[in-house]
Amino acid sequence: MSSITLYSLDGCPFCEKVHDALDDADIAYETEWVEPLHSDRNEVKRVSGQRAVPVLVNENSGVMMAESDKIVQYVEQSLA
Incomplete structure (x- = not known):
């Protein structure tokens, strides 16, 4: 089990940008797919x-962040 979890929505271009950055950096991660309706996204709201x-959670470092550009920058500077 990976210490990195990405909360993502299928078909979301911002989420795909983060998936691509993680894949390009060859970083192992788990994807938690969220519901299309905002009101049904209780798990991502909890964390x-x-x-x-997208929301990225790195359990090893205690990092939790949102916004695709910030996540991509974190991946490229801190995880790659």
């Missing part, structure tokens, strides 16, 4: 305080 995706 991040919001219902928007």
